[in-house]
Amino acid sequence: MNYTLREMMTIMAAREICDGDIVFCGTGISLVAAMAAKYITAPNSIIFFETGAIDSELEEIPMSVADPRVMYSAASNGGLLEAFATMQNRITGDRVIGILGAAQIDKYGNLNSTAIGDYFKPVTRFSGSGGACDVASFVPRYLVFMQHEKRKFPKKVDYLTSPGYLDGPGTREKAGLMPGGPTAVITNLGMMRFDEKTKEMYLAHYYPGTTPQKILENMEFDVDISRATEATPPTENELKILRERVDPHKLIL
Amino acid sequence: MNYTLREMMTIMAAREICDGDIVFCGTGISLVAAMAAKYITAPNSIIFFETGAIDSELEEIPMSVADPRVMYSAASNGGLLEAFATMQNRITGDRVIGILGAAQIDKYGNLNSTAIGDYFKPVTRFSGSGGACDVASFVPRYLVFMQHEKRKFPKKVDYLTSPGYLDGPGTREKAGLMPGGPTAVITNLGMMRFDEKTKEMYLAHYYPGTTPQKILENMEFDVDISRATEATPPTENELKILRERVDPHKLIL
Amino acid sequence: MSADQGKVMALDEAIRTYVKDGCHISIGGFTVSRNPMAGVYEIIRQRIRDIHCYAHSNGTGVDELVGGGCISKLEIAYGGNAKQAPTCIRFKAAIQRGEIQFEDYTNYQMALRFHAGAMGVPFIATRSSFGTDIVNKWGFSKDVRKKDPKIPDNKLVVLDSPFGNWCNTSKVILVPAITPDVTIIHVQKADKFGTCRMMGLTYADVDQAKAARNVIVTCEELVESKELRAEPEYNQIPFIHVSAVVPVPFGAYPTACYRYYDYDPQYLNQHSVFAKNDKLYREYLDKFIFGVKDHQGLLELVGKVQLEKIKADPRTGYATGLDRK
């Protein structure tokens, strides 16, 4: 069955969501993944937005986390304070999985979504943290969506917006952060995970049609490819869910 | 015209409220004073409660600041956090006048509403601060209702629950408190104020039928009585307001 | 727990499951309003002991828990309860007799402590209580605090602001977070998953709930999620914070529940007579708490006529014209 790379990425992410998870979502592909997960692996997962909407009934896909579509039939519509407290607080925070995106990521999963070049006089300015740094600081698990290009996987990010494993084992905790960090990086070529001991990124899966070597060519730093296996493509059922139930109007995919 | 001492006390307090004041109220006589002020000197004053109700329509007298009667037709029903922030915040806090009561008061207007005797093994335990210490810490002006008895005006309060002028001029600010402090102490015998320079209590008014000397006999510490004048008794109109409009069922007075 | 039933439980089961000897709890409401009295009475009925209780002005409920012998440690801002008990009577007796350990705060400080707990930070700053005995006198000594990992090492801390004189404030008082094992609240409406709609003042209920490891919600009405979700902005607590939901009509009785019923002045007056005398109070507990199976039993003792009197007027939300002398 045919599928697009964006569909593949979405399904790879959806499979990471466990039943009962509270899913911190942005918009776009990350939201589609969270919505899909509810039909696949995690019927009791709860989508929530940094703007304060919890468990919204997403009849239409919101284009922003402040879109009125996230307000419809939610369990509660609060504000930013309540939303982030839900993640900072260990009682609910420990149940949250985040989904983030970035312009750059290094081997420890540190993210840059602020600027390329000098912070004060950047070549390219991006939106900045928003809630990304908060999520990356607070929650025990998060996924990162990336485009696999050399400049996006640099040895050192130009600006460290959201903490991954910082400088390696123990450095999150030493800095004052909660335990946690990225659990998977999902790109248009494959999926990376982080070694439990070294906290360094390694290649876990490459998509059908690509190779570990091709993936390495698209990164500035080297990663271990010895554990890499081919990813399972989206099933017919998964694609059906994406295309018919989650994004029928192809707003995102 | 006849009037009771409680009516006298209520009117003395009501006269202290200026138009536009936000009045932090407890219940009982302090609430009756605030309600009366709206008919006398301060039609645009705003009654608010530490429980979070602002500008309630008090068709009936509430017996507690959490009484459902404070919730009826308020501008807003929030919670404790919002109410105290309104006082701690200088923007709204500077407009607030508090009305408090206590078991003991010293010459600097420090209040005890916690315990008589040793704090840990008290002879008499009272309710404790509630919001009183917060109000006394935050707002620029507050009134204190007291019964004039020797043991209630001691040289030193057994427990300092709510700050007056602490140890005299400059000590509030040095301790970290906002400028402010009690502006009048209203008892069943007269009204005390605080000297601008020394911050010590002095007798401002004695009620008709008593004398400054009698008042001194009911206090453990001496206060300046040289500035004392006889208080103006409640006018016919003031009494009419109290009896017919504010407390027609004599729940408080 | 089945999806059909959501988190709905019987009250005795909910209390037995979450409230244990020695646990740290807080209850919602304020003086004579929306105390989770059904939950409080069930705790007394189950003779749970050695509770560490956090209270701002949780009048009626805390006083009964003290009187019922359930509380050994109490952090509190205000032990008073309207006209019937300007100082809560069993609270007063327990302190004067040295029967419980206690520590005093202000109402704002207690509200902030729950707020910090809900936010997941160890403390929050305030400008309240400088120079007072609230700061100087600690109910729990340094030693007790060091030994008990569930009590913070300091009662309050005065800190010079690291932002200089920003906001015209050179120092602040830091109050430590509270994270109760259990918070019990009573609300007007909840769905079976625990999403709550409160009416009228919310006091500190929302933060008390969000700060707690487990939350027991008793409610006047168990409603369909659809009803609450029609206006999500008015649901103060989403279900993710809640462990158990128990429908208990008149669950706040004898305290008030805005738009449902008023406090019962007659019960409270009578109660304060009982509470002032140890023997009478024991008889009261025997009859009204231990002598009945559940809250419904207490309501039957009170009688329909009395409950009818306190029914809320739909216009005002309270019992207009109720005799409150």
Add this chain to the structure above:
Amino acid sequence: MSADQGKVMALDEAIRTYVKDGCHISIGGFTVSRNPMAGVYEIIRQRIRDIHCYAHSNGTGVDELVGGGCISKLEIAYGGNAKQAPTCIRFKAAIQRGEIQFEDYTNYQMALRFHAGAMGVPFIATRSSFGTDIVNKWGFSKDVRKKDPKIPDNKLVVLDSPFGNWCNTSKVILVPAITPDVTIIHVQKADKFGTCRMMGLTYADVDQAKAARNVIVTCEELVESKELRAEPEYNQIPFIHVSAVVPVPFGAYPTACYRYYDYDPQYLNQHSVFAKNDKLYREYLDKFIFGVKDHQGLLELVGKVQLEKIKADPRTGYATGLDRK
């Protein structure tokens, strides 16, 4: 101001009275929702300059203020705006060209900073951003901060918790309070004294308002106090915080106002084309902002047909089925 009129003012008068060159402001809303766009456009129209602006994710409004040349200093968490502008276009250009000074925070930090301002404390603690450039890179130098009494001496401060490891937290990051000279918000309903009823998400609007010296409220509907006071628990901002009330139907346009209208994808798409080109953007300002007398003028340019398309469906609160490509 007469009691009859309450605080009701014309928008141009409200902006002229409270928003001055060099003042510190914040605006409500989030990305494409409930931005006080009528107020924003009036600020641009009055050519107010050198504004110091505080923003979390106040997308559309902040980007227009930057594009209109009104902002010289910006403290911000997120300069993005949904699909039409993943990075706000004029914001991006202004930073890349060095036209404004800026300092980055996180959304939670900005929300907490307003919260601290509303509470009247100099700072609040969080566990967000340890080890990141949010902490390490300051947009305003120590020197600039020292000299300007309206900027705190530190951007963020790392503090060892004086409560040991209470809440499993040994250190925190303190974020300094924000107290804007003016906050402008757009709400669904307000009365003439300024009591506000928001529907849907409130973002950080409530704290932004309470933290500010003056608050300008624009509203879809000016309603009787009686209507709002029938359910006071749903009025998020009581009148005591508000300086001016301005009824402006479609006052958030082209952003959404829940239960009233959706964002306008067509306007936003077109706008992003204009914004990417300096000349086109100048023409856009000339036509849509400077070329009209007021917000009503802009709405007339847009046309009734377009406004009809984005009208909210009463069931969902947004324009169900709206073409949003």
